[in-house]
Amino acid sequence: MLKIPRIIYNDDSCSLSIVDPQLHNKDNISRVFDYLDNTRIDRICWSVYGAWASQNWYSNRIENYFDLAEKTIGYSSSLLKYNLMYALYKQNIDYLPILIDECHQRDKEFYASFRMNDCHLKSEPDGASAALFWRNNQDKRLWEITIAKSYYNALLDYSYPEVRDNVFNAIDEFVSRYDVDGIELDFLRQEWAFNPSEAWGKRQILTDLIAKIRTRLQAGNVTGRVPGLMVRVPATASGRVMGGFDLEAWMLSGLVDLVVGGVQNLDYSVDLNEMTAMGKKYHIPVFGDIEAFPILTFTNQTELTSEQSSPSHNYNPEFKIGELECAVYALADILLNHCRVDGLYMFNFPCWRNEIILKHTQHSPAEMATFQRLLTNIGSDTLPAGIGERYYFWTLTPVYAEALRPAKYHQTIHLHLGKQPQAEEQVIFSMRIYAAPNPHALLPEICDDLKKLLHVRLNGRELPVLSINCVRQAAGLIPSGYTIGDHELWSFELSGAALGGPKISFEFEMPDYPRGGTPYIYIHDLQICRRNY
Numbered sequence: 001m002l003k004i005p006r007i008i009y010n011d012d013s014c015s016l017s018i019v020d021p022q023l024h025n026k027d028n029i030s031r032v033f034d035y036l037d038n039t040r041i042d043r044i045c046w047s048v049y050g051a052w053a054s055q056n057w058y059s060n061r062i063e064n065y066f067d068l069a070e071k072t073i074g075y076s077s078s079l080l081k082y083n084l085m086y087a088l089y090k091q092n093i094d095y096l097p098i099l100i101d102e103c104h105q106r107d108k109e110f111y112a113s114f115r116m117n118d119c120h121l122k123s124e125p126d127g128a129s130a131a132l133f134w135r136n137n138q139d140k141r142l143w144e145i146t147i148a149k150s151y152y153n154a155l156l157d158y159s160y161p162e163v164r165d166n167v168f169n170a171i172d173e174f175v176s177r178y179d180v181d182g183i184e185l186d187f188l189r190q191e192w193a194f195n196p197s198e199a200w201g202k203r204q205i206l207t208d209l210i211a212k213i214r215t216r217l218q219a220g221n222v223t224g225r226v227p228g229l230m231v232r233v234p235a236t237a238s239g240r241v242m243g244g245f246d247l248e249a250w251m252l253s254g255l256v257d258l259v260v261g262g263v264q265n266l267d268y269s270v271d272l273n274e275m276t277a278m279g280k281k282y283h284i285p286v287f288g289d290i291e292a293f294p295i296l297t298f299t300n301q302t303e304l305t306s307e308q309s310s311p312s313h314n315y316n317p318e319f320k321i322g323e324l325e326c327a328v329y330a331l332a333d334i335l336l337n338h339c340r341v342d343g344l345y346m347f348n349f350p351c352w353r354n355e356i357i358l359k360h361t362q363h364s365p366a367e368m369a370t371f372q373r374l375l376t377n378i379g380s381d382t383l384p385a386g387i388g389e390r391y392y393f394w395t396l397t398p399v400y401a402e403a404l405r406p407a408k409y410h411q412t413i414h415l416h417l418g419k420q421p422q423a424e425e426q427v428i429f430s431m432r433i434y435a436a437p438n439p440h441a442l443l444p445e446i447c448d449d450l451k452k453l454l455h456v457r458l459n460g461r462e463l464p465v466l467s468i469n470c471v472r473q474a475a476g477l478i479p480s481g482y483t484i485g486d487h488e489l490w491s492f493e494l495s496g497a498a499l500g501g502p503k504i505s506f507e508f509e510m511p512d513y514p515r516g517g518t519p520y521i522y523i524h525d526l527q528i529c530r531r532n533y
Contacts (some may be wrong), residue, residue, distance in 0.1 A: 005042035024087035053131040074127035115189040122154035158193040158464040182228035199244035203343035225532035235261035249280040262289025272339035285342040288335030292348040311481025321452035331387035333418030388531040407507035421496030432524040434487035445517035457507040
């Protein structure tokens with residue numbers, strides 16, 4: 001029976017691909033693990049495949065990133081000078097057996113991670129990221145996808161046997177060569193295998209591929225051990241239908257050993273309860289995904305053709321490490337205590353630690369200590385004294401209130417904080433309130449007294465106007481990535497005892513009869529901070 005880890009840690013190989021050239025020797029392979037001691041991390045998912053080429057190892061059956069980087073110019077090629085793995089290969093040293101052995105000595109499992117439909121190559125279609133396989137198969141792209149300004153239409157269609165063969169050949173070769181504990185199929189890079197309108201009808205094609213991979217793994221790796229198989233898939237049932245991922249069929253047939261549910265971003269409105277219930281039904285662990293950045297906003301996965309003030313699909317607020325720490329603790333709380341996942345999966349965290357090298361600077365000792373504290377405490381029942389949890393409910397906003405419209409019509413927000421608030425907790429709420437000109441008024445007007453115009457109910461009780469602290473804010477870019485006009489930042493505070501429980505509802509109404517130009521009032525950037533003392 002396979003061991004269930006506590007925390008799974010994905011490293012997209014930047015721990016070795018972005019290294020000071022003066023440290024390019026095999027003794028520094030251990031840098032992947034040195035900072036992970038004394039944490040709850042039991043499994044490493046190491047990225048070895050993406051964008052239809054092997055990543056940071058030399059394959060005999062598919063294209064190799066190193067070869068592509070040597071033959072092209074551009075951003076990706078310019079990073080070869082930092083790549084410790086490439087430097088070792090030039091010395092005829094295969095770093096992977098050393099890395100895997102070090103992982104096992106640290107009592108951690110080594111899973112090779114395969115990005116099943118990565119489209120980073122769209123940012124550099126003539127560079128090292130774009131394999132010839134992709135360049136020569138433009139007719140197989142998922143041209144139907146238009147969200148995120150068509151970024152994701154660079155993906156390829158798994159309807160075609162040659163597309164499926166590319167990834168299977170890479171898995172077969174890797175397992176035949178290395179003593180891996182398992183394979184990860186990462187379907188969140190990116191979350192489509194077919195054109196969305198055809199995906200569910202073609203789902204059996206992907207199920208058959210996973211069954212083929214499972215059969216290959218059961219034949220054993222290079223040492224004869226049978227590797228496990230885990231998948232990372234969209235958290236929502238609708239997302240899995242749009243991508244062609246028949247997760248329940250995979251579980252029912254015993255094709256996978258562990259499932260990670262996620263949305264590619266920090267999403268505080270995520271609900272994995274349907275997935276965790278499925279996991280319990282079939283006795284398969286379900287983990288919750290936590291990404292280091294960015295925070296998911298309302299428009300990340302919507303069409304961006306008309307609303308130019310909204311953030312792009314890859315908008316990433318500039319977070320300091322202390323802010324990231326509080327944000328991660330909060331999402332872990334929701335996943336563990338509301339969604340009841342079996343464990344946590346951490347993605348992109350090594351990037352924060354290592355990409356600073358590219359900026360020719362370094363994190364301060366205090367910043368590194370905070371990052372280490374985050375890795376040590378994530379998943380714990382208790383946090384260090386004075387450390388808070390900050391929840392960003394940016395997927396639930398913006399909403400706008402219209403005069404006389406009842407709150408139940410598009411003006412109510414439901415959310416869940418995770419664990420039960422303690423009586424002595426300090427819970428701080430904040431949101432940005434923006435009065436936009438009424439789009440239908442002949443003579444639009446702006447109200448200077450938004451507290452009088454907008455009424456807010458928390459869990460059915462109206463907030464007293466005097467309890468709301470209001471600070472005027474200048475027009476411009478707000479943290480969630482929207483650009484809005486002059487507005488107000490509202491905040492108020494409650495004790496855990498006054499809040500009552502982790503389930504929260506906000507209702508917004510404008511009960512006064514409108515004048516000709518009464519504005520619409522938008523609520524942006526709903527955030528909640530919990531502090532323990």
